[in-house]
Amino acid sequence: MKLGSVAREKTRSGFLAEVRRRSGTNPADCYQCGKCTAGCPLTFAGDLDPARVMRLVQLGQRDAVLQSRTIWLCASCETCTTRCPQEVDLASVMDALRIMAREAGLTQAAREVAIANAGLLGSVKSRGRVHEMMLVLQQNLRTLHLFRDAEKGPVLMLKGKMDPLGHKRGARDQVRRLFENVARMEAAERAASTTPRCACSDEGGEA
Amino acid sequence: MSYAYFPGCSQQGMAAEFDRSARSVCDRLGIALSEIPDWVCCGATPAHATSHLLSIALPALTLAKVKDADAVATVCAACYSRLRIASHELREDAELRARVKEAAGVECAGEVPVRHLLDILCNDLGVAAIRERVKRPLAGLKVACYYGCLLMRPPKVVAFDDPENPRVMDEVLAAAGAECVEWPYKTECCGASLSLARPDVVCKLANDILREARDAGAHVIAVACPLCHTNLDLRQADVARQYGVRYEMPVLFFTQLLGLALGVPEKGLGLNRLIVSPKPVLEKLAAA
Known part of the structure; x- marks a missing residue:
């Protein structure tokens, strides 16, 4: 029991530390004033408000945060970041959480947003620029909303x-190489950063 | 001043009239734009929501192509934000610079400042110079200047004006003779990045913005972003279906309104490409 709870603590603070590292801002600075929530234009659509996301990150509630709809419905409008009295960059935290959720395969809460993101990047990777018409067609096919916006x-x-x-294209070969390099570099960086953590804390953490 | 111009993807598709009117206006005002050769997409929100390195490396690839210019000029608020953030981070972070070099295969230190056309009009040219060149003042036209989210945020990196109550667009269009209304939704987000995935969410945000502009007495809304434009202009039919209100509110790029005042012929502004036609409002104005 005791060992299990120690391991769990490590995993929880490990989540906060990872969000901090990836976002370049410290979620622990949040003192729950709620200014981010008051200004967020998307609270009506999400399942967690931004201040709640910050609290859950502080508490190491990895699954609750990474499986929430809110992190995907954040429109990156930066209102929260602009107004936070503690200068926490919430928009960067949301980015870090989306990246972590994607790596963990947890995009079910907002499949359509994940598909739209992948669609746009696919267009950029193959053409160097976005082809808007292809984007709409692909989105409708992949989400099976075949006639959405068809009119x-x-x-x-x-x-x-x-x-x-x-449609014009730009520097396609350079862009394709760039995408391949980013994927290779990030896979290597992930492998380097996760090995020691898995060995010391993840085991038995949620048992 | 010489400007390396970054048009951005939407400006060669859905919002080609933004590109066209921006070039026409700059031509009239003696601002020389030279397009960055072989530029690539800034990556927009999908890039920074997927990989931080990708979100910096894509703009870096374009910024590295800029030669002999005093600044990079952008018209799209979203491209502006991504390019500006990339150049800021590249300046501040040597380790990131090295990783971007490995990923993009180019060196970019983020030294050439990234500027939005509104910033250039207000702070390089000055509104007095605009006023001097106005041929057909937009007298009697009430405009709600909509800045959206990314033009002024986050203020540590992008702002050239007050992030909560910006004035630059109001000043430029006031110099063109328009009456800019005070309204509370200048910097509220339209949900741009969700347009494809969640049009229902975007309709709620667009409805709020359209309603506030109408209630403030605006005849038209002026925007500086192709995503805002799509959500407010194209989605008015969806808003009518979802909320039962037909606004018939013309939404124009600020460059189209400025171009009208400078006497740019209609062909150079692309007014016929707007979904909600501004013609009834403009004709009523001309007759008055």
Whole structure:
């Protein structure tokens, strides 16, 4: 029992430390004033408000945070970061949490956002620039909302806003190499940073 | 001053009229823009929500192509934010610079400042110079200047104005003769990055913004971001379906309004590409 709870403590503070390292800001500085929540335009859609996310990070509630819808519905508008009296960069915390959730395969809470993000990056990787029309078509196919916004297609074509052939590309080879390098470097960095942590604290933590 | 121009992806697709009107306006005002050759996407929100390194390396690839310019000029608030944040972090963090060099294969120290066109108009050119060149003042036109989220935030990195009550767009359009209304939703977010994944969420935010602009007495909304533009202009039909209110509120890029005042012919502004037509409002104004 005692050993288990010590290990759990380590895992919990380990989560806070990891969020701190990845976000470059210290969530422990949050004193729960709620200013972030008051200004957040997305509280109506999320399952946790931003101040609650910060508290759960402080308490090491890894699963509750990484499985929440809120981290994906954050629009990165930076209102919280701008107004935090403790200068906690909440928007960067949300980024770090999304990255950690994705690495852990926990994107079910907001599958559509994860698909949209992957879709845009796929477009950039293969073309160097975003192809908006392809993005909409792919999103609808992958989420099975086949006719979402379909009525807008003809209007946009008529206005010249969607031109299937007129799209330009930029520095494709350089961009493809960049994506490959980032993936390789981050896999190596992850391997280097997770090995010692797994060995000392994760084992039996939630048993 | 010489500016290396970064158009951004939307400005060659959905928001080509933003690019076109920005070039026309700069031409009239004697601001020389030279497009960065072979520029690439800034990565937008999907990049920084997926990988920090990727979100800095993509802008770095473009910034490294900038030669002999005093500043990088952007029109899209989202591109501005991503490029500006990347150049800020590259300046501050030597370790990140080294990782970006390995990833992108280019060296970038973030030395050339990244500027938004509104910043350039207000602080390099000055509103007095704009006022002098106005041919058809927008007299009687009530404009709600909508800055959105990323133009002024986070203030440690991007702001060239008050992040809670910015004035630059109001000043530029006031110099063009418009009457800019005071309203409380200048910097509220439209949910831009969720437009594709969660249009229902975006409709709620767009409805709030449209309602506040209408209640403040605005005839039109002026924006500085193609994502804000899509959400406020294109999604008005969805807002009507979801909330039962038809605003018929024209949403124009600030460069289109400024271009009208400077006497740029309509072809150079792309007004016909807007979903909610500004023609009825503009014609009523001309007749008055």
